[in-house]
Amino acid sequence: MTISPAKPRVLIVGLGMIGASFAKALCLSQVATVIGLDAQVGVAEKARSMGIVDEAATFPTLTTPFDVVILAVPVLAMGPVLTQLKPWLKADTVISDVGSVKGAVVAAAREVLGDLPSGFVPGHPIAGAERSGLAAAKSDLFDHHLLILTPLPSSSPEAVQVLTRLWQSVGADVVTMSVARHDEVLAATSHLPHLLAFSLVDTLARESENREIFRYAAGGFRDFTRIAASDPTMWHDVFLANRDATLSILRRFQADLDVLAEAIENQEGATLKSVFGRAKSARDYFTEILSSRQRHSDDTRKNLIAAPVRAGLKGEVTVPGDRSISHRAIILAALAEGPSELRGFGNGHDNRTTLEALRKLGVCIDVDDSGCVRVAGVGRQGLKPADSPLYMGNSATSMRLMAGVLSAQPFSSELIGDASLSQRPMDRIQVPLQAMAARIELAPRKTAPIVIHPAEALKPLDYSLPMASAQVKTALLLAGLCSGVSMRLQEAGPSRNHTELMLAELGCPVQFDQGVITLAPARQWAGFERDIPGDFSLAAVHIAAASLVPGSELNVLQVGVNPTRLGLLDVMARMGARVQLSNYCDLGGEPVADLQVNYAPLVATDGTADVAGLVIDEYPLLFVLATQAKGASRFSGVRELRYKETDRLKTMVEGLTTLGADIELKGDAVIIRGQNARPLDGGIVDCGGDHRVALAFVVAAQTALRPVIIRNSGRVLGAYPDFAEHALALGYSVTVED
Incomplete structure (x- = not known):
C-alpha cells in the first residue's frame, strides 16, 4: 500500500468522549486534517464550531476524501457503520477503531469487507473518563497512556506506521499484541x-x-x-x-x-492472611508497573535538584541490600526444596520484579514488615506456567536470569519489559542457550519480548563468553542447574562472581578459577537462610561524594566488598582517594566490611579496558571524579555503557559538558581533562530515566558553583528508595520535585 501523506486527512466516525478527545488532540498537534462525522444530527458541525475538528461531514454528504478512518463507535455498531462507509473506502485507506473488544471488531469487518484490506489495523486506547459526549472531550486524555494496536497477518507495516505516528502525536505510548491476547x-x-x-x-x-x-x-x-x-x-x-x-x-x-x-466460614485466618498478603504485594507492584510502563511516568518525571555543599558530608549510613545478590538469592530459594529466609533483601524495583515473576510462576513468597523474605521453594522443576506474560519492567537482570531458568522448564513462557528494556540486546543469552538446544525467540531486532518454548532436553555447554557479563554467565548457570547438565564457561574478562559463591555455599558442584567456570550435573539443594549485605553500587555514591567535598567524613556500614565489585576503589586509590575498610565479616560466602571515607584531593588516572567489567556500573561516578582531578584521565573499553538502561556514554558526556566539564568521547574511550578542583558549573541535565546517571549528577552537584537540576530522575527512588532520607541525614542538599 502507499503510505499516507505527511499530513493525512483523518475521518473520525463517532464524536463521543473518546472520538472527540482524539479529534481535539489531533487538531492541536497539527499532524493531520481532522474530519468529524457522527450519527447524531448536528454533532459534527458543533464539533467544528468548537474547534474539535477541522471539517464536519455526514453520511449522506460524505464526498470529502480521507486517508485514515478511525471508528469511535460502540463495538456492536462497527458492522453497520462499516457498511455505510464501504462505498468511500479505497484500497489504501488505513482503517482502525477504539473498541475494547478486538475479536468482535475483526469479525464485523470481515463480514462487511470480505478479505480484510492491508490497511485494516484494529486499535484500542487504554484511557477513558466517567463523563461522555462531545462536551467531555479532553485533549490530554491519551497523554502517557497506552494505545494497543493489534495488527493482523494481512495488516501492512505502512498502516501500522501511520497509526503509530498519529497516536504518538497525541501523547500515547503505542504497543502491539495479538487480537486474542488483547481480549x-x-x-x-x-x-x-x-x-x-x-x-x-x-x-x-x-x-x-x-x-x-x-x-x-x-x-x-x-x-x-x-x-x-x-x-x-x-x-x-x-x-x-x-x-x-x-x-x-x-x-x-x-x-x-x-x-x-x-x-x-471456617475461621481459617492463615488462608485469609495469605490471600490478602499476596494481593497487597501484587497491588503495590501493579502501581510500579503503571509508572514504569508510561514513557514519562510520574516517577520518571520527577526532578532531583542538587545544590552545592559548603560543609563536609558527615555521619554514617546503611545502604539497601545488594541488588545483584538479592536477584540470585530469591531465584535459588524459589528453586530450592523447602523453606528459605532472606534477610536484608534489596528493596528496589528490580528485585521486586524478580520476586513478583516468581510469584506468578507459583512460588509462595511472604515479606514481613522488616523486609525479611520467606520463600517456599518448589524445586528445580516445580515452577508452574504463568497465566500471562511475565513483566520485567526495566530490569535486564530479571529478564536474563529468568530466561535461563525458564529455558529448562517444561512449559512455554513469555518475558516482556518496558520501552527501555525492550531496546536492550537479548541475543547474548539467546545464542548460548540455543547451543544448549533451548527454544528461544526474540523480536526482529534481537530484543524482548522473549518467547521460550519447552525443549525436549537441554545439552551440556562449552562456551566462551564474548563479553564480561555476570548476567549472561548466571543465566547459563541457572539453565544448567535446572536441567541437570554440565557446563564449562570461559569468561572474556572478570565479572561479578556472586552466583558462583552462592552455588558453592549451597553445595552445588561448581568450580571457578582463572576465568573458567565449570558446573557438573547438579542435584536438588535444600532451602537456606541468608543475610544480604549492603549494595556496593549504592554505597559508591556516598564514597564518591565524600571524596569530592572538603571536610567530609563518612562511614558506610555493612557493605558487600566482594573483590569483583571493588574495581571502583582500586581506580580511586590510584587517584588518591582515602577509603579504609574495617570490621570484616562473612555473610554466606560474601565478604562484608564498613567503609570509612574522607575527603582527599584527586589526581588523574587511566582506567584500562581489562577492568571494565569490574567498574561497569560505577563509570558515571568515575567520570564525575575525573572532572575534579588534576590532569587528564582516560577510561577505555567503555563501549558496554551504550547498552545499559540508557546510552550512558552519550548521556554522561552530554550532561557533564553542559556542566562545564572538559570531556571527550574518542572511539571506545572517554578522555576527561580534570579541572584540578575547579568547580563545575550548575545547570539543567537529563539523565534519561537512568538512576545511576542521575546519582552521578547528584555527586557532581555537591561541589558545583550552582544547583544542578536533574530531569527525569524519579527512578532513583525506585532503585534506592531511601536515598532522599539518607542524603538529608548525611548533609547533601538534594530535593525531589514533581
Whole structure:
C-alpha cells in the first residue's frame, strides 16, 4: 500500500468522549486534517464550531476524501457503520477503531469487507473518563497512556506506521499484541472490574430502601465503584462482544470468592492472611508497573535538584541490600526444596520484579514488615506456567536470569519489559542457550519480548563468553542447574562472581578459577537462610561524594566488598582517594566490611579496558571524579555503557559538558581533562530515566558553583528508595520535585 501523506486527512466516525478527545488532540498537534462525522444530527458541525475538528461531514454528504478512518463507535455498531462507509473506502485507506473488544471488531469487518484490506489495523486506547459526549472531550486524555494496536497477518507495516505516528502525536505510548491476547487481557483488567462494580452497586442499592446505605459509604467504596457510572449501553455491548474471555475470568474469580467464603466460614485466618498478603504485594507492584510502563511516568518525571555543599558530608549510613545478590538469592530459594529466609533483601524495583515473576510462576513468597523474605521453594522443576506474560519492567537482570531458568522448564513462557528494556540486546543469552538446544525467540531486532518454548532436553555447554557479563554467565548457570547438565564457561574478562559463591555455599558442584567456570550435573539443594549485605553500587555514591567535598567524613556500614565489585576503589586509590575498610565479616560466602571515607584531593588516572567489567556500573561516578582531578584521565573499553538502561556514554558526556566539564568521547574511550578542583558549573541535565546517571549528577552537584537540576530522575527512588532520607541525614542538599 502507499503510505499516507505527511499530513493525512483523518475521518473520525463517532464524536463521543473518546472520538472527540482524539479529534481535539489531533487538531492541536497539527499532524493531520481532522474530519468529524457522527450519527447524531448536528454533532459534527458543533464539533467544528468548537474547534474539535477541522471539517464536519455526514453520511449522506460524505464526498470529502480521507486517508485514515478511525471508528469511535460502540463495538456492536462497527458492522453497520462499516457498511455505510464501504462505498468511500479505497484500497489504501488505513482503517482502525477504539473498541475494547478486538475479536468482535475483526469479525464485523470481515463480514462487511470480505478479505480484510492491508490497511485494516484494529486499535484500542487504554484511557477513558466517567463523563461522555462531545462536551467531555479532553485533549490530554491519551497523554502517557497506552494505545494497543493489534495488527493482523494481512495488516501492512505502512498502516501500522501511520497509526503509530498519529497516536504518538497525541501523547500515547503505542504497543502491539495479538487480537486474542488483547481480549484476554482486557477481560481481566477492564471488563471484569466494571462487571463487579455494576453488580456491587446494584446489590447494595436493592438491599436498602431509598438507598440510605450509601450515606455511610467512605472513600474506598466511592473509588471502588466509580466505574459503575460508565455508559450502561456501551458495557452491555462489551460484555456480549467479549463473552468467552469475560466468562473465563469471571468463573476463575467466582472460584476464588468461594475459597474466601469458605475460609471466613471456617475461621481459617492463615488462608485469609495469605490471600490478602499476596494481593497487597501484587497491588503495590501493579502501581510500579503503571509508572514504569508510561514513557514519562510520574516517577520518571520527577526532578532531583542538587545544590552545592559548603560543609563536609558527615555521619554514617546503611545502604539497601545488594541488588545483584538479592536477584540470585530469591531465584535459588524459589528453586530450592523447602523453606528459605532472606534477610536484608534489596528493596528496589528490580528485585521486586524478580520476586513478583516468581510469584506468578507459583512460588509462595511472604515479606514481613522488616523486609525479611520467606520463600517456599518448589524445586528445580516445580515452577508452574504463568497465566500471562511475565513483566520485567526495566530490569535486564530479571529478564536474563529468568530466561535461563525458564529455558529448562517444561512449559512455554513469555518475558516482556518496558520501552527501555525492550531496546536492550537479548541475543547474548539467546545464542548460548540455543547451543544448549533451548527454544528461544526474540523480536526482529534481537530484543524482548522473549518467547521460550519447552525443549525436549537441554545439552551440556562449552562456551566462551564474548563479553564480561555476570548476567549472561548466571543465566547459563541457572539453565544448567535446572536441567541437570554440565557446563564449562570461559569468561572474556572478570565479572561479578556472586552466583558462583552462592552455588558453592549451597553445595552445588561448581568450580571457578582463572576465568573458567565449570558446573557438573547438579542435584536438588535444600532451602537456606541468608543475610544480604549492603549494595556496593549504592554505597559508591556516598564514597564518591565524600571524596569530592572538603571536610567530609563518612562511614558506610555493612557493605558487600566482594573483590569483583571493588574495581571502583582500586581506580580511586590510584587517584588518591582515602577509603579504609574495617570490621570484616562473612555473610554466606560474601565478604562484608564498613567503609570509612574522607575527603582527599584527586589526581588523574587511566582506567584500562581489562577492568571494565569490574567498574561497569560505577563509570558515571568515575567520570564525575575525573572532572575534579588534576590532569587528564582516560577510561577505555567503555563501549558496554551504550547498552545499559540508557546510552550512558552519550548521556554522561552530554550532561557533564553542559556542566562545564572538559570531556571527550574518542572511539571506545572517554578522555576527561580534570579541572584540578575547579568547580563545575550548575545547570539543567537529563539523565534519561537512568538512576545511576542521575546519582552521578547528584555527586557532581555537591561541589558545583550552582544547583544542578536533574530531569527525569524519579527512578532513583525506585532503585534506592531511601536515598532522599539518607542524603538529608548525611548533609547533601538534594530535593525531589514533581
